[in-house]
Amino acid sequence: MNTEASALSIEHLHAGYEKHRVLIDVNLAVARGEWVALLGPNASGKTTLLHCVVGMMAPAVGAITVCGQSLRSNPAGAKGKLGFACAPERLPGLLTGRQCLEIYAAAKGLSSIGADVLELAERFQYLPMLDRFVDAYSLGTRQKLAVLLALLGDPELVVLDEAFNGLDPASALALKHFLRERVSQGKCSVLLATHALDIVERYADRAALLLNGRIAHEWRKDELAAMRATSEEGFEAALAAAAVEAEGN
Amino acid sequence: MSLSSSGGLPGWLRARPFLLAGTLRWLNIHRRYRFLLPLGVVLLLAAAGLLTLPYVGHILEAAAQFPLTSFTSLVAACAIATTHRKTRIRRSLIDSWLAPLAAPSSVVLRMLLPPFVQILLLASGIAIPLLAGTLSWRGAVSLWLTVGAAYLVGSFIGWFSHQGSPAGAPAFHYVTVRKPREKWAQAPRLEPLSYWAIGQARAIAKPRVAANAMLLVLVAIPLGTPGQQAIAIAAGGWVLLYVASLFIATVRVAFNATRWLAITNISYLKLSAALGYRVVLAQLWVWGWVVFLTYAAALPGALRVGLPLLLLFLFLTCAVILAASRVAMKAVGMRSP
Numbered sequence: 001m002n003t004e005a006s007a008l009s010i011e012h013l014h015a016g017y018e019k020h021r022v023l024i025d026v027n028l029a030v031a032r033g034e035w036v037a038l039l040g041p042n043a044s045g046k047t048t049l050l051h052c053v054v055g056m057m058a059p060a061v062g063a064i065t066v067c068g069q070s071l072r073s074n075p076a077g078a079k080g081k082l083g084f085a086c087a088p089e090r091l092p093g094l095l096t097g098r099q100c101l102e103i104y105a106a107a108k109g110l111s112s113i114g115a116d117v118l119e120l121a122e123r124f125q126y127l128p129m130l131d132r133f134v135d136a137y138s139l140g141t142r143q144k145l146a147v148l149l150a151l152l153g154d155p156e157l158v159v160l161d162e163a164f165n166g167l168d169p170a171s172a173l174a175l176k177h178f179l180r181e182r183v184s185q186g187k188c189s190v191l192l193a194t195h196a197l198d199i200v201e202r203y204a205d206r207a208a209l210l211l212n213g214r215i216a217h218e219w220r221k222d223e224l225a226a227m228r229a230t231s232e233e234g235f236e237a238a239l240a241a242a243a244v245e246a247e248g249n
Numbered sequence: 250m251s252l253s254s255s256g257g258l259p260g261w262l263r264a265r266p267f268l269l270a271g272t273l274r275w276l277n278i279h280r281r282y283r284f285l286l287p288l289g290v291v292l293l294l295a296a297a298g299l300l301t302l303p304y305v306g307h308i309l310e311a312a313a314q315f316p317l318t319s320f321t322s323l324v325a326a327c328a329i330a331t332t333h334r335k336t337r338i339r340r341s342l343i344d345s346w347l348a349p350l351a352a353p354s355s356v357v358l359r360m361l362l363p364p365f366v367q368i369l370l371l372a373s374g375i376a377i378p379l380l381a382g383t384l385s386w387r388g389a390v391s392l393w394l395t396v397g398a399a400y401l402v403g404s405f406i407g408w409f410s411h412q413g414s415p416a417g418a419p420a421f422h423y424v425t426v427r428k429p430r431e432k433w434a435q436a437p438r439l440e441p442l443s444y445w446a447i448g449q450a451r452a453i454a455k456p457r458v459a460a461n462a463m464l465l466v467l468v469a470i471p472l473g474t475p476g477q478q479a480i481a482i483a484a485g486g487w488v489l490l491y492v493a494s495l496f497i498a499t500v501r502v503a504f505n506a507t508r509w510l511a512i513t514n515i516s517y518l519k520l521s522a523a524l525g526y527r528v529v530l531a532q533l534w535v536w537g538w539v540v541f542l543t544y545a546a547a548l549p550g551a552l553r554v555g556l557p558l559l560l561l562f563l564f565l566t567c568a569v570i571l572a573a574s575r576v577a578m579k580a581v582g583m584r585s586p
Contacts, residue, residue: 079351
């Protein structure tokens with residue numbers, strides 16, 4: 001695996017909580033300018049994997065490299081390359097949206113908030129909420145703020161954990177287009193954990209199925225395109241078949 | 250469009266996201282609840298006024314004459330507070346919204362700032378009666394030294410005696426996994442609520458840390474304090490700490506429980522009973538031992554004063570459980586059917 005060329009490289013990753021093993025020998029790579037969707041049933045280890053990738057959890061064994069920077073030996077360098085949308089309930093209730101954005105921007109050493117992020121905020125219809133306290137936000141509005149924070153500073157790798165949950169259809173569409181455009185222009189790569197199969201079918205370049213802590217199946221871009229063109233039930237049937245096959249093994 | 254909302258804050262603070270977020274949160278509390286600042290000033294002035302009373306001076310003078318008791322209580326309190334702070338800060342490095350940032354986490358400053366402010370407040374609290382002439386210089390110096398030494402020792406014990414849960418692990422280590430009732434699905438009851446308050450009390454009191462702090466009192470024996478007295482102080486401190494934790498836990502759990510039970514039709518008395526009966530049983534157990542040991546030590550004077558106080562305390566506990574349930578239910582709009 002060429003760790004320099006890829007936006008993210010995960011090699012032989014094992015992680016868990018005390019005796020409970022959550023991830024077992026996970027290998028995954030995200031190329032620069034690629035959108036990878038991470039699928040899997042609840043409690044399959046998706047969030048744990050993302051937490052390992054963004055340095056919020058230390059793996060027991062294995063190596064993670066973000067844009068050529070090792071998360072173990074150079075965590076600051078690696079974290080500087082990525083943006084992560086935290087869970088909406090983690091956002092601080094007693095700060096306003098503007099303050100959250102400002103803190104994140106200052107911590108990332110930005111002199112200003114990017115015009116594209118402000119434009120996305122406008123498309124989200126988030127701007128009127130900027131000076132309200134976060135604990136007065138609905139789930140969707142919190143999600144919008146979490147996504148905007150993740151996109152601050154043009155990160156080379158955007159890591160999103162079910163970031164479309166709670167978003168209204170118009171905002172979800174705006175975010176999908178925004179990410180697809182940036183990925184296509186090679187400005188960033190995306191690793192998205194999701195249950196929304198339409199995103200996998202229409203927007204992702206590649207998909208990986210995580211089952212019981214292992215990558216059970218991967219679909220390449222051409223396989224996804226072929227499925228879109230031929231299969232009546234599309235990706236849903238393929239996912240179910242892959243899960244059954246993995247359980248059988 | 251300007252995004253600046255912290256323009257007046259110094260640059261070094263703006264470069265430290267954890268400290269900046271904490272500062273802005275404090276400023277916002279004032280922004281949102283305008284009455285809090287004047288109320289805080291009034292309370293501080295009232296406290297300062299109370300400290301000038303001769304009666305308070307006598308109490309402080311007595312505390313200065315028996316520094317072991319004040320020292321042990323402060324060490325235990327400081328050790329537990331340090332442990333809580335350490336756990337909170339460790340968790341924030343893992344699951345805070347700021348955790349994924351490649352920015353300073355300001356661990357040292359966040360650990361040292363709260364005890365610094367507390368020491369400053371306690372030192373001022375000792376200085377006021379000294380200036381009012383109700384506390385002697387000797388007493389004040391003794392208390393200042395006790396506070397300083399207790400914070401030093403307490404921070405040390407709190408930092409080293411609790412390793413915390415492994416990175417990323419949920420904080421379940423204080424909750425005992427119990428054997429589920431056989432008919433939990435066929436005949437569900439509110440009983441698990443009663444374990445919640447007990448588990449929460451353990452999490453607040455941090456028994457392992459408190460035990461290490463209480464053991465310190467035994468060091469006083471070779472220094473001349475009678476063994477019975479040292480052990481009595483340690484035991485008394487332990488009991489008070491546990492009972493105080495039960496109080497806090499019950500109130501906290503009442504609010505947490507009603508938040509997710511808000512849409513149910515649970516009655517006020519049923520909720521209070523489910524929340525509180527194990528808390529009352531735990532207190533009865535602890536106070537029972539206290540009475541037995543006092544009787545065994547042949548201290549009839551202590552029993553005469555202590556027994557009515559214990560009964561009063563139990564009554565107070567029941568009152569707190571009932572009041573907490575009532576206020577918590579009201580806060581989420583629950584009505585007893």
